[in-house]
Amino acid sequence: MAFSLVRLTLSITLILSSFVFDVICFTPPPRFAQTSALIGNKIYYMGGVVPLPDPIISDFFYLDTSAIKSTDSSTLPWTNLTGLDNLFASWGTAVTGGANKNLFVLYGGRMTPAEEGSLVIVYDTNNNTWNKPTISGGEPARRRKTQAVIDNGGKMYIFGGSTSLGPGPGNTPVNDMSILDTVNWVWSTGTLENAPDARIDFSATILSNGLIVYIGGSTLNDRYVPMSQINTYDTTSDTWASKDATGQIPNPRGGHSAVLTSDGHGIIIYGGAVSISADGQYTAASPDIAVLDTTNNNFVWSQPKASGTAPPQIAYHTASLVGNNNMVIAFGNITNKGPSPNIYVLDIKDNNYKWITSMDNSTSSSNVGVIVGAIIGSIGVLILLGGGLFWFYRRRKTKEGVIETPGEFTDAGFARRYDTMNSATTSQASYDFSRNLASPSIESEPSKEKEFHPSYSHNFPVQHDPEIEDDDKEFRILPQELQPEYLEKKFGSNNGDDI
Template sequence: MAFKYKPSLVRLTLILSSFVLDVICFTPLPRFAQNSAHIGNRIYYMGGFVSLPEPIISDFFYLDISTFTSTDSGNLPWTELTGLDNLFTSWGTAVAGGANKDLFVLFGGQMTPSETSSIVIVYDTKSNTWSKPEISTVNETNLFFLNDMAILDTVNWAWSYGTQDGAPEARNDFSATILSNGYIVYIGGSNLNNRYVPMTQLNMYDTNSAAWINIEATGDTPNPRGGHSAVLTTDGRIIIYGGSFLISADGRYTAASPDLAVLETSNNNYVWSKPKASGISPPTIAYHAAYLVGDNMIISFGNITDKGPTSNLYALGTKDKNNYKWLTSLDIEASVPPGTISPVNNTSSNTGALVGAIIGSLIGLLLLGGGLFWFYRFNKNRKMMEGVIETPGESTDVGFSRRHETMNSTTTSQSSYDYSRNSTNTKVEEGDHSKEFPPSNLSIQYNLDIDDDDDDKEFRVLPEELQPEYLEKKYN
C-alpha cells in the first residue's frame, strides 16, 4: 500500500516556533562556586566553575522568580545578560547593594584577568550598566584565609574595618547569616590545616556594637562541613543545606551528613535539630546558591559529591517547621508576603538578547512565510490535477504538457503527440508532419464546471483504446 505525504500547516508552525524559541531561550551550563545575589524578583548569577577545558566562565544571567513555578530544568525562566569585558570570576561574594538594594555588587574571589584597579565591580539592574566605583583600597592579599572584618558601604562607597578583638581564627567555606537583631552568625568551614570548625561553635559579629560574640549551640548537632548554604526564615530559623567534608589528604571529599539541619535562634537560644523532609530529596551538593523566597528555600547549581557540577534547581518548603517538604511545583506569589517581591525596572533591554530575539524572529517569519507559500502552491497544484486521468508517458518542458503515446500493434512503430493544457493552438513537429493541437483524431472532454468564456479550458484526452470509435470496431 502506498502512502502520500500530506504537509501539515500545524506541524510546520510547531517546527518554526521551536526554532525561534531555541534562538531566543538561554540555558546556563552546570557550575559551582558561582557568584550570586537576590535582587527584587530576580536571582542574578555570574561566573563559576564548569567542566570545560577553561573551567572559569564569565556569563551573567538571572532567574525570574515571579514566573518560577516548577523545578523542571526545561521550564526555568532564565535570561542571559551582558557580562563585563569577558571577566572570568568565581568564589567571590555578591550582594544586593545601593540605597534601593538594586545593585549587583561583586567583591573579591578569583578573577581572570586579575583585577588590579578595583576588587569591587557593580552592575546596575535599572540601567543595565557595569561600573567600577572608586573606593579607598582595602587591604589586598593573595591569602585564602583571613580573619579581618572588612565593611563596605555600598551607598557612599567607602571601606571600614571592624575589630579583631575576640575574632575567630581564619577560615573559609563557612556560611554567614545576619539576624534581625544585627548579629552575623558564622557557621562551619575549615581552617588552614583543613580542620573543620565544630557546628556547636557559633561565632557572631554584633554590627551594632562592633564586637565579637562566641556562643556554643546545643541540641542535635550536625556533622562539620564546608561549602554549605544557609537561609534565615521570618521566625528566626537558620536552615542549612548540603556541604562536603574532606576525608583524605589526596583531596577526596564526602557529602556532609545530614544534608539538612536547622538552627533555632529565637529568644537567644541556639539549638540544632535534624528534620526529615518529605518528598524526593535532591543529591547532596556543595558550593551552591540558596535563597529564601517567601516560604521556600530555592537551591541552585553546585557540585554534586563525586559526580560534578549541576545546573538543577530545588525547592524546599519551610513554612511548617514540623513538616519540611521538597517541592517540584510551587506558587511563589502565594508564598510571598505583600511587598516582599518588588519589581526591578529595566529601562533599557539587554542588547545581545534583543538582537538575538529580533534575528531569530525574522528568520522564523521568513521560514514561516516560505512554508505557507509552498503549502499553498502544493494544494493548488493538487486541486488542478484532481479528476485528470493518468496516461502512460513522460513530462516535457512545455508547461504542464504530456506526451501521449500510442503503439501500432502491426508495425510496432510509435507515433507521439505533444500537447499543453495552457495552450490551444500549439504546433508540434514530428518527422515531416505538423499537426494542430490538439490532434484531430483524439476525443476531448471539456470540464463542464469551467466557464466557456475562460480561455484556459481544461480538457481530458482519452487514449485510443477508450475512444468510442475504437471500442465500437473492437466489440461489434
C-alpha cells in the first residue's frame, strides 16, 4: 500500500512537472501557412510549413496574450498542446466557433492521409479534446489557401480557395460560398449571383454589420486582384456586391493578413507578396501597412507610417486583434529567405501605428508566473501528502508487531494502560528468566503464587483506569517476546507446559 501511494504521488508530480516544463520551455519552430484562432486571451496555432525534409508539422499550441511581456520568442508564454491528438495541417483556415465561442474549428487545408477524410476537425478548449463532428447537409469539396470568418451567431463563411496546392489541372480556384453552422453543425451554401471570380490567398474580414470584405489575392495563373477592387458579401441578405476603393491604393498582393481597427470601421492589412518570376521568387508587397476605411460603406485607402523597428517583410502569416489595441502577427515566410520563428506586435491605439517589443499586461488577471507558482506549490503539497501517508502506514505496521492476549477491552485509556502494563510485564519476565538461567542447580519451593507461564494472563499486573466503568472487563496485553511460540523457540520447552 505504501509503495502504491508513493508511486501515485510521484506519477502526479511527474505529470505536473512535464506541464510546467512545456509552459516554461516550449518554443515553436519557424513556420508559415499555419492556421490560428483567438479564443479568449489565447491565440491557438495549428501546424504550418517548415523547411524540408519535413515540410508539414503536426504541433498544436497557444500563446497567452494576457501574459506577454516581451516579443522575444524565447520568453513568450507558449503552452504546447501537441500529443493530445497529433494532426498534420497547413494551408487551412480556422475560426472561433460554438455556442460558447470555445471551439477551435479547423477546416480544409492539407492534412495527413489519415485525416484527409475529415473536412472539419474541432478542438474543445474547455475539456482539451479533439473531435470530428457529425455534420448534416451537403458537404463541400476540400479546399486550401482560403480565409474563413464567423459571425456572432456561430456561422462560419468559407469563400473561394483552391482544390489543390500545386500547379496543373488539379489546381482549380473556386468561387462558391460554403456556410457551416458551428452551433447546430449544418452545412448550407450562399448565393453565386454576382459572386467575384475564383481566387486564393485573399483576406476576409467581417464588420459589425455582418458585411464580409474580401481584399486582394490572386486568380488562376497568378493574376493578382487590384486592391481598388473590393468585393463584399452581406451575411444578412445573402447578396454579393463590388465596390471601387479610392485614396492611396496599395500594390496588389496575396498571403497578407487583415484585422479590424480599434473603432471597428476600418481594416488594417499587413504584409503579403506577389510572384512575378518563373523560378518561384516572390517580391514583397508595398507598402507593408495599409488601412481601408469602410465608414458609411465608402471604401477609402490610406498608407500610415508606423514608428519603431519594422519586422522583415513576410507573407502567409497570421494576425489577430488583441484587446482592440494590438495587432499580433505570428510567423510567416520572410520573402525569399524562409520561415520566421517570431511574433511581431503593431500598436494601433488611436490610429497611431507603432511597432513594439513589449506589452503592458500588469492589470491582467492571468499571469504565467502565478500559474507556474501555483503548479509548483501543488507539487510540493503532493510530495508532503505522500510522505505523510507513507509515515502513517509505517507507524501502523510497527504497532501491528504487538500481539494482544484474548480478552475484552475498551478504547478509553488504551494508550496509557498499554505503556504501563508493557513496561511492568517486561521487567518481571526479564528478572525471572535471568535468575533461572544464572542458578540452574538451585531448586526453589514450588509456589502457586510464583508459578509463571506466559499463557497465564493472571501472572501480569492489571492496570485500572478511573475512566473505565466498574463493570468493564480487565485489560491485559502480552508483548510478542513473551508469547509461547517465541519462548519455546528461544529457550526450549518442558513438556510444552513450563519454561
